[in-house]
Amino acid sequence: MTSPGFIDRFKTGLWHENPGLVQLLGLCPLLAVTSSFVNGLGLGIATLAVLIASNGLVSATRRWIQAEIRIPIYVLIIASLVTCIELIFKAWFPALDRSLGIFIPLIVTNCAIVARAEVFASRNPIGSSMADGFVMGSGFALLLMAIGAFRELLGQGSLFARMDMLLGGDPMRGLVITDGGWLLAILPPGAFFSLALAIAIKNSIDRRQREKRQQAMPGRGRHASQ
Amino acid sequence: MDFARRPSPYWSARVAVPSLMLQVLAALIPAAIAHVWFFGPGFIFNLLVASIFAVGGEWLMMVLRKRPPEVALTDYTALVTAALLAFAVPSLTPWWVTATGALFAIVVAKHLYGGLGFNIFNPAMAGYVVILIAFPMHLNLWIAPRMGDIDYQYLTVLQTLKYTLTGSLPDVLGFDAVSRATPLDVMKSGLNGMRTVSEIRANPIMGDFGGRGWEWIGNFLAIGGFWLLIKKIIRWHIPVGVGVGLMLPATIMYLVDPGSHPSPGFHLFSGATILCAFFIATDPVSAATSPKGRLVFGFGIGILIFCIRTWGSYADGVAFAVLIMNMAVPAIDLVTRPHIVGHDRKRTKPS
Numbered sequence: 001m002t003s004p005g006f007i008d009r010f011k012t013g014l015w016h017e018n019p020g021l022v023q024l025l026g027l028c029p030l031l032a033v034t035s036s037f038v039n040g041l042g043l044g045i046a047t048l049a050v051l052i053a054s055n056g057l058v059s060a061t062r063r064w065i066q067a068e069i070r071i072p073i074y075v076l077i078i079a080s081l082v083t084c085i086e087l088i089f090k091a092w093f094p095a096l097d098r099s100l101g102i103f104i105p106l107i108v109t110n111c112a113i114v115a116r117a118e119v120f121a122s123r124n125p126i127g128s129s130m131a132d133g134f135v136m137g138s139g140f141a142l143l144l145m146a147i148g149a150f151r152e153l154l155g156q157g158s159l160f161a162r163m164d165m166l167l168g169g170d171p172m173r174g175l176v177i178t179d180g181g182w183l184l185a186i187l188p189p190g191a192f193f194s195l196a197l198a199i200a201i202k203n204s205i206d207r208r209q210r211e212k213r214q215q216a217m218p219g220r221g222r223h224a225s226q
Numbered sequence: 227m228d229f230a231r232r233p234s235p236y237w238s239a240r241v242a243v244p245s246l247m248l249q250v251l252a253a254l255i256p257a258a259i260a261h262v263w264f265f266g267p268g269f270i271f272n273l274l275v276a277s278i279f280a281v282g283g284e285w286l287m288m289v290l291r292k293r294p295p296e297v298a299l300t301d302y303t304a305l306v307t308a309a310l311l312a313f314a315v316p317s318l319t320p321w322w323v324t325a326t327g328a329l330f331a332i333v334v335a336k337h338l339y340g341g342l343g344f345n346i347f348n349p350a351m352a353g354y355v356v357i358l359i360a361f362p363m364h365l366n367l368w369i370a371p372r373m374g375d376i377d378y379q380y381l382t383v384l385q386t387l388k389y390t391l392t393g394s395l396p397d398v399l400g401f402d403a404v405s406r407a408t409p410l411d412v413m414k415s416g417l418n419g420m421r422t423v424s425e426i427r428a429n430p431i432m433g434d435f436g437g438r439g440w441e442w443i444g445n446f447l448a449i450g451g452f453w454l455l456i457k458k459i460i461r462w463h464i465p466v467g468v469g470v471g472l473m474l475p476a477t478i479m480y481l482v483d484p485g486s487h488p489s490p491g492f493h494l495f496s497g498a499t500i501l502c503a504f505f506i507a508t509d510p511v512s513a514a515t516s517p518k519g520r521l522v523f524g525f526g527i528g529i530l531i532f533c534i535r536t537w538g539s540y541a542d543g544v545a546f547a548v549l550i551m552n553m554a555v556p557a558i559d560l561v562t563r564p565h566i567v568g569h570d571r572k573r574t575k576p577s
Contacts, residue, residue: 182326184360193334 013135040148044141268317371439409437436495451504471528
């Protein structure tokens with residue numbers, strides 16, 4: 001496998017192979033917790049930390065893992081890391097832990113993490129595996145934050161409310177634009193609509209770029225522009 | 227007029243969409259007049275708001291999709307969606323609630339799925355469910371019907387218009403003074419409060435079968451529906467399916483335990499049953515295709531309405547029932563494919 005530059009790989013993780021937008025992995029936490037920006041940020045950070053550490057550990061132990069039982073071993077590694085993260089959240093961010101609830105332990109079942117262990121970390125050195133965990137985790141976290149901000153804005157009429165759950169201090173109201181909002185955006189259907197909207201926007205940007213490139217270089221088809 | 231008895235790919239009816247939709251709208255007129263008589267002029271404002279936003283949304287989407295917008299505006303499908311939505315919402319509804327429903331119905335439920343002919347879900351019901359979930363307070367505010375001995379608090383045309391535009395009543399009137407629980411709400415909360423059906427039916431809002439006013443609107447809807455049947459614009463399968471699907475469990479439960487289950491007549495004349503049977507479930511795009519499939523489709527809607535009314539948390543379940551059965555339509559179409567003439571019956575099953 002060739003090793004592309006870090007910038008290229010970052011673009012891949014954030015955009016071309018974004019775990020949430022393109023691979024549609026980890027939808028359960030993505031849809032369930034993004035009712036506000038701070039929830040999205042909290043779960044994004046937790047997932048990012050688990051992904052970096054699990055990619056590193058899987059990569060470090062890849063020579064001793066038997067191929068036949070690799071998935072249970074990945075799950076074991078990821079589960080122990082998630083337990084650490086859960087205890088850290090409980091110790092330092094109790095309010096955020098209560099707000100995210102079951103979805104922090106459920107990071108174990110986030111297929112984005114198992115997928116990166118299987119696809120990347122099990123066949124690459126530690127350094128680039130952890131870098132891969134970082135870019136993929138950031139892609140997922142940014143999507144969580146974007147959808148969280150969008151739904152919070154529509155559903156509550158505010159942005160960055162309750163950031164104190166992460167930063168400490170007095171309860172913060174964030175940027176309040178209006179009181180109350182469109183209830184549907186916070187309810188589960190709002191999550192599906194927001195994600196669909198985000199995917200549609202990404203696809204339309206991609207298509208526009210592809211058309212522009214084809215106009216610039218008429219000889220090269222769409223396969224060359226991947 | 228020459229109609230295809232069974233829709234086949236090579237055989238089409240010589241009827242254009244606009245004239246069909248105009249006749250559906252005409253069939254709704256008697257019920258609309260009854261609605262205005264019983265529940266005041268709010269219906270007209272709701273219809274206006276829904277029509278403006280439905281047609282506007284249709285035009286916007288046609289322009290965005292680079293299609294000729296005149297076509298969408300002159301086939302009246304958006305107006306039928308708007309009319310159904312106006313029947314679904316209470317006569318006192320602020321304009322932004324109705325507008326949200328109309329825009330969602332047209333933009334998301336219809337055009338994002340590919341426009342007329344491709345929408346999986348009934349647009350009017352999708353729009354209604356969205357506003358029912360998003361604005362639950364506004365959609366529970368039914369005013370009392372204008373009928374004899376009910377203490378009817380009269381709202382003038384201007385007061386109704388002001389409420390539609392601003393969402394607030396005149397200072398002297400509270401919401402409690404003008405709004406009443408609907409018959410289905412009264413029945414549901416009464417049954418939850420361990421009272422018997424005959425006690426609940428002593429409430430002055432109850433009429434001969436359903437609620438006062440509501441059952442008369444139902445009668446006029448049925449007249450319009452039968453006219454559509456006679457003109458062969460809709461076929462009998464779906465209305466009969468809905469009726470049987472609702473009445474069968476309702477009759478059984480009523481016979482077993484008349485104290486805690488309202489009569490089948492109450493189910494038939496309450497809420498949106500008749501509107502659903504003749505006008506909502508018969509949407510040709512989102513319903514099943516073959517006659518047998520339509521019977522199954524209607525029957526499923528009827529059963530679901532009964533289940534939601536009896537055991538669900540909502541008082542009426544027409545919109546949810548229709549949307550759930552819309553999801554089942556591909557499966558229904560697959561298993562009820564008509565027998566092909568000349569082929570072995572077993573061979574026509576999906577392979």
